[in-house]
Amino acid sequence: MQKYSVFSLIKNAFSGHKDWEVAWKDPTPKSEYDVIIIGGGGHGLATAYYLAKEHNITKVAIIEKGWIGGGNVGRNTTIIRSNYMHDENGLFSEFGMDLWRNMSQDLNFNVMFSPRGIINLAHSDAQMNVYSRRGNSMRLNGIDAVLLNRDEVRKIIPMADFSENVRFPIFGGLMQPSAGTARHDAVAWGYARQADSMGVDIIQNCEVTGFDVSNGKILGIRTSKGNIKAKKIGLCVAGSTNVLAEKLNMTLPIETHLLQACVSEPIKPILDNVVTFGAGHFYCSQSDKGEMVMGGDLDGYNSYAQRGNLPTLQHVLTEGIAMFPFLSKLKMLRTWGGIMDMSMDGSPIIDKTHIEGLYLNCGWCYGGFKATPASGWTFAHTIAQDRPHELNSGYSLNRFSTGHLIDEKGLGTKTWIS
Amino acid sequence: MLYIKCPHCGLRPQTEFSYGGDATVKRPELNKEVSDQEWDNFVYLRKSPRGKHLELWQHISGCRQWIKVERDTLTHEIFTTLKANENL
Numbered sequence: 001m002q003k004y005s006v007f008s009l010i011k012n013a014f015s016g017h018k019d020w021e022v023a024w025k026d027p028t029p030k031s032e033y034d035v036i037i038i039g040g041g042g043h044g045l046a047t048a049y050y051l052a053k054e055h056n057i058t059k060v061a062i063i064e065k066g067w068i069g070g071g072n073v074g075r076n077t078t079i080i081r082s083n084y085m086h087d088e089n090g091l092f093s094e095f096g097m098d099l100w101r102n103m104s105q106d107l108n109f110n111v112m113f114s115p116r117g118i119i120n121l122a123h124s125d126a127q128m129n130v131y132s133r134r135g136n137s138m139r140l141n142g143i144d145a146v147l148l149n150r151d152e153v154r155k156i157i158p159m160a161d162f163s164e165n166v167r168f169p170i171f172g173g174l175m176q177p178s179a180g181t182a183r184h185d186a187v188a189w190g191y192a193r194q195a196d197s198m199g200v201d202i203i204q205n206c207e208v209t210g211f212d213v214s215n216g217k218i219l220g221i222r223t224s225k226g227n228i229k230a231k232k233i234g235l236c237v238a239g240s241t242n243v244l245a246e247k248l249n250m251t252l253p254i255e256t257h258l259l260q261a262c263v264s265e266p267i268k269p270i271l272d273n274v275v276t277f278g279a280g281h282f283y284c285s286q287s288d289k290g291e292m293v294m295g296g297d298l299d300g301y302n303s304y305a306q307r308g309n310l311p312t313l314q315h316v317l318t319e320g321i322a323m324f325p326f327l328s329k330l331k332m333l334r335t336w337g338g339i340m341d342m343s344m345d346g347s348p349i350i351d352k353t354h355i356e357g358l359y360l361n362c363g364w365c366y367g368g369f370k371a372t373p374a375s376g377w378t379f380a381h382t383i384a385q386d387r388p389h390e391l392n393s394g395y396s397l398n399r400f401s402t403g404h405l406i407d408e409k410g411l412g413t414k415t416w417i418s
Numbered sequence: 419m420l421y422i423k424c425p426h427c428g429l430r431p432q433t434e435f436s437y438g439g440d441a442t443v444k445r446p447e448l449n450k451e452v453s454d455q456e457w458d459n460f461v462y463l464r465k466s467p468r469g470k471h472l473e474l475w476q477h478i479s480g481c482r483q484w485i486k487v488e489r490d491t492l493t494h495e496i497f498t499t500l501k502a503n504e505n506l
Contacts, residue, residue: 242466253462255440256491301437304468304492310419311433344462400462401454413461416437 001197004108023189024068024196029203032229033061035383036221038208038244039236040064042073042184042369043361045191046376047236047383048200049107054377055384058199061230063223065207065240069188072238075306075338076369077261077283077295079274081118081179082143085134088394088406089347090141095391096374097143097178103373109190111182112288118179118274119153121160121323123168127278131174138176146175157275161325168279168322179274181285187372210247211358218357234359234383239304239339241362248355253344253400254363255415258299260308260316260337264330266290275323282319284327291333294320298340300416308337340365342415345399347406350379350392359383360397365415420489423499426481438474440464441486468492472506 002008002021012020035051037044040062051057062068080100082093103111122128128147135145149172154162162170196202203225210222211233220229237244239256271286282296296316299309313335321328343349343363348371350361361379364371378392388396394406411417420432445460446452471491476484486500498506 240468242464243468246465246467251459251463251465253464255464255466256468301489302440302466302471302473302491303494305494309432309494311431344464401458414439416439 001193023193024202027201027203029061029063029201029206029223029225029228031227032220033201034059034230035232035234036060036228036230037062037234037236038221039238039240040068040192040202040204041071041236041238042069042188042191042372043238043364043375043379044234044236045069045188045195045202046372047234047361047379048195049191049198050377050380051384052195052198052200054380057384060195060199061201061203061228062195063206063208063221063228064202064204067204068192068202069185072338072340072368073184073188073372075261075336076184077285077293078181078184078287078369079118079179079283079285080113080182080370081176081274082370083118083120083134083138083145083174083176083179084408085137086406086408087141089408090138090143092374092378092391092395093370094141094143095377096371099373099377100182103182103187103190107190107194109186109193111186111190113180113182115178115180116273116285117175117177118276119148119156119173119175120276121153121173121278122171123279124171128171131172135174144176144178146177148173148175156273157271159270159326160275160323166322173278181274184369191376208244208247213248213355216354216356218355232357232359232383234361234379236361236379238341238362238364238368241341241360248358250353252362253349255302255342256304257301257340257342257416258303258305258308258337259295259340259366260299260313260335261293261295262313262317262335263287263291263293263333264327265333267292267330270326277319277323279322280319282316282323284320284324292327292330294327296320298342298416299337304339306337306339308335340368344413344415345405345407346409346411346415348375348395349397350375350382350395351388351397352382352386353397420494420496422475422487422496424477424480424483425485425499425501426483427477430477430480434477434479435475436478438476438484440466441472441474466491470497474502
């Protein structure tokens with residue numbers, strides 16, 4: 001594989017940039033692989049990469065119905081954080097933060113990781129207490145957390161509404177300085193390029209139409225490009241998990257819901273951090289192009305539509321204007337929607353299934369993008385070793401029946417309430 | 419904007435309603451031994467189909483009645499609305 005560097009850039013400039021190698025090939029599927037990963041999104045591509053890199057399993061195919069990176073890894077708000085209270089979520093995400101910090105070097109692809117810090121605003125004394133508790137839990141797990149008072153928040157985001165007569169005054173906030181953002185498409189492309197260079201077949205425009213299961217063992221998949229055999233198959237399809245589960249006669253603790261995001265027209269730099277509104281559900285950062293990147297609530301009903309509805313967007317942006325009044329002056333540039341695999345406790349599932357050789361990676365809710373490297377790393381381990389790693393042992397499929405839920409938000413099973 | 423025909427009030431915008439989830443989920447019978455699996459099915463497991471989905475909505479800013487709505491989860495087309503005690 002051609003290494004990307006300033007020297008290769010200069011060298012290729014002399015030949016008019018006509019001699020760059022393709023970043024990944026477009027192979028026809030072989031009849032059999034050691035491992036098949038279904039879903040060529042961030043998590044699927046990362047899983048294939050870590051299977052090859054950490055476990056030396058390179059006879060791997062990624063089967064993608066559309067094109068790689070066309071789902072949620074291309075539709076998110078690029079936020080990376082590990083500000084969780086529960087041990088399972090905190091330790092898993094903080095492991096991911098280490099992978100994020102080294103990702104550009106590891107993948108030889110600039111993913112533009114920008115650890116700009118995230119601030120969760122608090123709007124009452126009670127909320128300050130909750131954040132104080134969460135911050136302490138984070139620090140016990142080795143995650144950086146700083147509790148900010150009103151004046152400290154004001155120094156960082158003076159453009160927020162600090163006037164006296166607001167409905168939700170800013171009391172302070174919880175900051176994770178090491179959190180940040182990354183260039184989402186680059187993450188998909190970086191993983192794809194490295195996985196391809198180690199022998200992984202990335203097969204796009206190939207829909208899985210069925211599974212071959214016999215005596216409780218997985219034997220292969222049926223696709224629009226023919227049947228492919230494999231003894232190990234990993235499902236990594238986010239919002240489409242239930243569609244494939246139905247083909248396997250499995251019912252899962254997952255509902256598919258619609259989440260919208262939007263960007264404003266680009267403006268000069270004003271916001272250095274990621275900021276979330278604490279009296280509702282709204283988050284905001286500024287992209288390198290200057291656009292304000294914003295998101296919030298689910299649309300609130302089961303949906304596979306990948307496009308949103310105006311009432312939710314209005315609701316979310318009303319919260320945004322309550323937090324940052326200047327947003328009301330901006331024009332909207334783009335809005336889009338993605339479909340989320342909402343689990344019944346708000347935490348993901350990375351586990352084996354009752355079918356031997358079939359592995360499940362789903363339930364990422366709002367937080368799939370930041371989990372990309374840790375999800376791929378632990379899913380690769382789970383597939384290669386046929387048992388979960390310590391980091392994802394809490395993300396079991398049977399935790400719902402055993403009562404070991406990881407309900408970070410305390411919402412229970414009404415996944416659409418936020 | 420979705421427009422939902424409340425069986426009590428007529429066609430109203432979605433902003434008058436709140437969502438209540440899958441209407442096909444059945445609570446296990448009272449006064450009967452219930453297995454863990456049955457509780458799992460009721461509390462956690464959802465088909466979440468791509469296509470026709472029978473679901474509960476509450477006309478919270480209207481008559482406050484719970485209703486059933488048959489809606490396509492891919493196109494958002496609404497086929498039928500029923501009172502909560504009616505079946506398809």
